[in-house]
Amino acid sequence: MAEKKPKRPWITGWDPEDEDAWHRGGRRTARRNLVLSVLSEHVGFSVWTLWSVLVLFMTPENGLAFTPGEKFLLVATPTVAGALLRLPYSYAVTRFGGRDWTVFATTILLVPVTLALYFVRQPGTPLWVFLLIAGLGGVGGGTFASSMTNITAFYPQRHQGWALGLNAGGGNLGVAAVQLIGLAVIHATGREHPEYVAAVYLPLVVVTAVLAARLMDNVDAVRTAPQVQREAARCPDTWWISLLYIGTFGSFIGFGFAFGLVLQYEFGTSPVQAMGYTFLGPLLGSLFRPLGGWLADRLGGARVTLWNFLGMAAGTAILVLASHAGSFGLFVGGFTALFVLSGLGNGSTYKMIPAVFARRAEAAVTGGGDAARAFARARRLSGAAIAVAGAVGALGGAAINVAFTVSYADVSGSGTPAFLSFLAYYAVCVLILRFVYLRRQPPRASAKPEAIREASRA
Structure with missing residues (x-):
């Protein structure tokens, strides 16, 4: 009988800031883990948003007659579950390691996919069953937090913007991918087999989990003290961002999650017609996310995010006008613009986090603090704040769907109240940026470059 292959040990002493070690093989190791991290997060996002496709085919003809409000509640449920799981997922990867947690987080996706595959073809299934399965699908949303935390440990500070942008963008593309798969399945088999959409992901989950087990690594650098998240939670900037x-x-x-249903209730489009448009927005939003970070690097994260929210407000106003005018083309164009701007804003907002904590470190140094210690603390708090912001931000997705649930409480409902609530929130964000992050501040002395380099190794 063959001996069981020993489990791969943790990589100890990992220091991505050591340029010699980085060029001797560290970069290759980091890139390999990044590729598998992107794949795992991509599949996780697809499973997380699976119900945004499946609800389009839950019709009386298929024995699944639900009201508009019930369908929006169904797509909101995995959003809430995924948001709530992000903080524990972020901590879990520091406890169990990037490889081991990625294998677990990917394998567990088989549960909601298998249940969806079975029940979506069972006429008369009550709503609570679908809500439970959709809630289990929230595990796919949690992968973002653990994946981002893990990749942060693999890359030096000078490459983290690119690596994290690629990791997040690749995961976000899962939203568009599941829409495209749904469209392909419908064109190939018709409207009677939405379960095939779920079936596509069964082998993808298995292959991803196997590749992660064989090719990813656990590194000791991912370990952090549990109190770091609590410290970040006490910082006002964490909550503003x-x-x-x-x-x-x-x-x-x-x-x-909601675009396909909105098209159905605003313009009476069929599921196939709706999916022909719904994939484009998430696709463009995912592709534009790295551009938001790139612009923030050059123009400042707060400034880019401010103009981004002004654009989102304008796009939302266009939706209200298009809805009242009954203009399908203008409505789809306005929604697509919102996807692009939200993708840009994702990148620029995340880039604000290290900049804000670095500015706090500079203030501490100016006040006589130790530069190496101040910037090392800033880096730890930045990572923790990213996890908190990711969790809280995902709750916004649930709020979007709750707003639509209220607006489309019956078949004759309109999305205008929801759009007006979004417009009001974007105005609040503009005020936060203007008066918290873009107010005039006295110049601060910068820490010496060698102190910052030393801090990045701490």
Whole structure:
């Protein structure tokens, strides 16, 4: 009998800031883990948003007659579950390691996928069963937090913007991918087999889990003290930025879940027609996310995010006008613009986090503090704040769907009240940026470059 292959040990002493070690093989190791992290997060996002496709085929003809409000509640449920799981997922990866947690987080996706595959073809299934399965699908949303925390440990500070942008963008593309798969299944088999959409993901989940087990690594650098998240939660900037992220990522994921249903109830489109348009917005939003970070690097995160929210407000106003005018083309164009702007805002808002905590570190150094210690603390708090903002921001997606649930309480309902509530929230975000992050501040002395480099290694 063959001996059981020993479990791969943790990589100890991992220091991505050591340029010699980085060029000797560290970069190759980091890239391999990034590729598998993107794949796992991508599949997780697809499972998380699976019900945004399946609800389009829950019709009386298929024995699944639900009201508009019930359908919006169904797509809101995984959003809430995924948001609530993000903080424990972020901590779990520091406890169990990137490889081991990715294998678990990917494998567990088989549960909601298998249940969806079976029950979506059972006429007469009560709503509570679908709500339970959709809630279990929230595990796919939690993968974002653990994946981002893990990849942060693999890359040096000078490459983290690119690596995290690629990781997040690849995951966000899962929203568009599940829409495209749904469209392909319908064209191939008709409207009577939505379960095939779920069936596509069974082998993808298995293959991803196997590849993660064989090719990913656990590194000791991912370990952090549990109190770091609590310390970040006590910082006002963490919550200001979380409010902004509700407006950007919450809009992206909330619109991604709801767009198909909104088209059905606003313009009476069929499921096939709706899916022909719904994939484009999430696709463009995902692709534009790295651009938001790139612009923030050059123009400042707060400034880019401010103009982004002004654009989102304008796009929302267009939706109200298009709805009242009954203009399908203008409505789809306005929604697509909102997806693009929310993607840009995701990137620029996340880039604000390290900048804000670095500015706090500079203030501490100016006041006589130790530069290495101040910037090391800033880096730890930035990672924790990213996890908190990611969790809170995802709750914005649930708020989007709750707003639509109230607006479309019956078949004759309109989305205008929901759009007006979004417009009001974007205005709040503009005020936060203007008066918290863009007010005039006295110049501060910058820490010496060597102190910052030393801090990045701490």
